[in-house]
Amino acid sequence: MIVPISRIKDHVGKEATIRGWMYNKRSSGKIHFLQLRDGSGMIQAIVCANDVPSEVFEKGEKLTIESACSVTGNITKHPKFDDVFELQAKDIQIHHLNTEEYPISKKDHGPDFLLNNRHLWLRSSRQWAIQRVRNTIINATYEYLYNEGFIKIDSPILTPNACEGTTELFEINYFDEGKAYLSQSGQLYIEAAIFSVGRCFDFGPVFRAEKSKTRRHLTEFWMMDAEAAFVEHEENLKIQENLVSHIVKKVLETNLKDLTVLERDIEPLKKIVPPFIRMTHKEAVKELRSMGSDIKENHDLGGDDETILTKKYDKPIFVEKYPAEVKAFYMKRDPENETRVLCADLLAPEGYGEIIGGSQREDNYDVLLKRIKDHKLPVAAFEWYLDLRKYGSVPHSGFGYGLERLTGWICGLQHIRETIPFPRMISRLTP
Numbered sequence: 001m002i003v004p005i006s007r008i009k010d011h012v013g014k015e016a017t018i019r020g021w022m023y024n025k026r027s028s029g030k031i032h033f034l035q036l037r038d039g040s041g042m043i044q045a046i047v048c049a050n051d052v053p054s055e056v057f058e059k060g061e062k063l064t065i066e067s068a069c070s071v072t073g074n075i076t077k078h079p080k081f082d083d084v085f086e087l088q089a090k091d092i093q094i095h096h097l098n099t100e101e102y103p104i105s106k107k108d109h110g111p112d113f114l115l116n117n118r119h120l121w122l123r124s125s126r127q128w129a130i131q132r133v134r135n136t137i138i139n140a141t142y143e144y145l146y147n148e149g150f151i152k153i154d155s156p157i158l159t160p161n162a163c164e165g166t167t168e169l170f171e172i173n174y175f176d177e178g179k180a181y182l183s184q185s186g187q188l189y190i191e192a193a194i195f196s197v198g199r200c201f202d203f204g205p206v207f208r209a210e211k212s213k214t215r216r217h218l219t220e221f222w223m224m225d226a227e228a229a230f231v232e233h234e235e236n237l238k239i240q241e242n243l244v245s246h247i248v249k250k251v252l253e254t255n256l257k258d259l260t261v262l263e264r265d266i267e268p269l270k271k272i273v274p275p276f277i278r279m280t281h282k283e284a285v286k287e288l289r290s291m292g293s294d295i296k297e298n299h300d301l302g303g304d305d306e307t308i309l310t311k312k313y314d315k316p317i318f319v320e321k322y323p324a325e326v327k328a329f330y331m332k333r334d335p336e337n338e339t340r341v342l343c344a345d346l347l348a349p350e351g352y353g354e355i356i357g358g359s360q361r362e363d364n365y366d367v368l369l370k371r372i373k374d375h376k377l378p379v380a381a382f383e384w385y386l387d388l389r390k391y392g393s394v395p396h397s398g399f400g401y402g403l404e405r406l407t408g409w410i411c412g413l414q415h416i417r418e419t420i421p422f423p424r425m426i427s428r429l430t431p
Contacts, residue, residue, distance in 0.1 A: 063094065232342075232360055321342065
């Protein structure tokens with residue numbers, strides 16, 4: 001019976017076949033210890049010369065790192081460790097025997113070497129664990145949003161204009177239609193969809209052409225954008241707070257072994273429960289200055305500021321009500337202070353910084369038109385977006401998270417290039 005390693009504990013005392021790859025091996029006299037992985041998990045297969053035909057033992061001797069094989073034997077519990085199982089081998093079938101030395105060895109390799117061999121680096125236990133956590137985050141997001149009445153709406157990747165008026169976009173020639181751009185966000189399009197379905201989200205790749213080399217930036221990354229009709233600023237923050245708490249809880253329930261592989265301290269993650277910390281931008285600036293930052297009153301928080309602030313607290317922080325001049329044209333102004341907008345950035349603790357940006361959207365046609373003109377954006381390009389305020393406009397809000405930043409924080413990684421299978425950065429387009 002072919003059994004995935006992830007379900008091996010259900011077959012203790014029975015014979016099973018594991019199909020996968022040998023990622024490591026050690027031998028001691030007449031015993032081979034084969035470390036096998038099959039994509040779902042890892043297990044040790046023991047090949048004892050006294051218990052198998054000589055040709056089977058020779059196959060175990062012959063196997064090289066990353067050779068593909070099937071190993072059949074009895075499943076037993078490890079004599080010392082709970083919830084650890086072994087395969088007492090009876091037979092080995094070699095599907096592919098590597099005759100060349102595997103490029104990635106146990107010695108330390110530099111990041112450029114590993115990224116050049118990303119197609120092979122993905123096989124390592126560390127990268128395997130990261131991708132499994134990433135997958136749980138994706139599934140937990142769908143689960144939470146569906147339970148909150150959101151449905152998935154797909155936004156286009158090719159767009160005729162920038163979402164926020166930035167020039168840091170990838171431009172292409174689009175047949176006879178002129179210039180087009182790779183999307184930086186699906187937000188405006190799913191805003192249109194809420195007037196049909198009420199609550200919706202999209203989840204897909206987006207692209208930023210800014211020439212940033214920080215540990216928090218990629219050129220291509222995955223973004224989840226959510227929008228909801230009849231939701232205002234306060235409720236918007238509660239949705240985000242509960243979503244992040246739900247995601248972290250799911251990872252702790254599903255990926256404890258993966259977090260162990262990553263040597264992630266899970267104690268900080270256990271503290272990610274509502275309510276999160278709240279402070280206004282003005283309060284954040286005051287606190288940052290007291291901690292040595294030279295941030296100005298009407299400046300956005302920089303990466304260093306986010307790091308300083310989030311190392312002080314053990315819960316995520318909502319920094320809300322930023323100066324309007326540093327935020328996007330579509331954000332609704334604070335009725336108590338027209339120089340501020342009803343927005344918030346959610347900053348992850350432990351120095352990780354921004355993982356979510358969101359706001360209440362401007363729902364008044366005349367005000368939004370003025371904002372577009374104030375930002376010197378082409379009105380014609382946003383006519384369809386203005387239409388949403390002409391026909392049945394209602395208060396509405398939304399937010400978006402970067403999947404790689406969220407994965408990096410939960411996994412405890414120093415650079416988000418490890419959080420995506422094949423990272424794209426300003427100096428990397430391969431493999």
